[in-house]
Amino acid sequence: MKFYIVTDLEGPAGVNLWAQTREGPTPANHAAKQLLTAETNAAVDGILEAAPGSEIVVNDGHGSGGLIFEELHPAVKSLMHAVNEERANTFADAASYDAILFVGQHAMAGTPNAPLCHTFSSRSIEYYKLNGQLVGEIGCIAARFGELGVPVIFLAGDDKACAEARMHIPEIVTVATKEGLGIQRALHLSAITARQHIREGAARAVQKMKEIKPYHIDPPYVLEIRVLEGINIDNWAKRGDYEVVDSRTVRRRAASINGLFAL
DSSP: OEEEEEEOSSSSTTOOOHHHHTSOSSHHHHHHHHHHHHHHHHHHHHHHHHSTTOEEEEEEOSTTOOOOGGGSOTTEEEEOOOOGGGGGGGGTTGGGOSEEEEEEEOOOTTOTTOTTOOSSOTTTEEEEEETTEEEOHHHHHHHHHHHTTOOEEEEEEEHHHHHHHHHHOTTOEEEEEEEEEETTEEEEOOHHHHHHHHHHHHHHHHHTGGGOOOOOOOSSEEEEEEEOTTOOOHHHHTTSSSEEEETTEEEEEESSHHHHHOO
């Protein structure tokens, strides 16, 4: 079997400060990466426990990099962080996977009491809406894989991210690594306990994956992006495939989800 793990740096137990995720390389940033890498390895152990011999690819989904390459599980291959113009290639062979797992995930921008919540950019994006509904990274990525028939079966991250995932995919297996108490405040599991739960949860997700359907949204598709005060929308406006709604909002239309998010 073949599995794809998408990682992010805001969701591991022990991480709840922007200084841990935005500002690097620093000791705090390096420590956060160690926490994420260990949780990723725990998910790999869980997959292999349930499906020995599986092929596993790990995608470092944090913009500035969130994994420590030399500490990754020996059984995986990895896609380390890419520059923006190459990010679309991350999904080039998406249909070849049996299932997707998230590790270290955070909730969408604006989620109450969700630590480090944002949607793709914590410095520039106020919200994404897909077909009129607020959506975060979880929903966007799940929809892209879902269009290709690939289910998201597991998510580890803060409790608000887990709730967001279940909203889209009720059957998904989730592990809450911490309880969000504010944008930079959380009540964390211990690192050891979080990793144990992630290993067990990933194994359980693989065992029940046939019960988890790919996430589907009916076409056609409209993506609305609104930026924060003071952020320029010119990069979208000058492309020609985005409609300018107002000084902070653009929209794009497409017949397919993956076409909608293509660069």
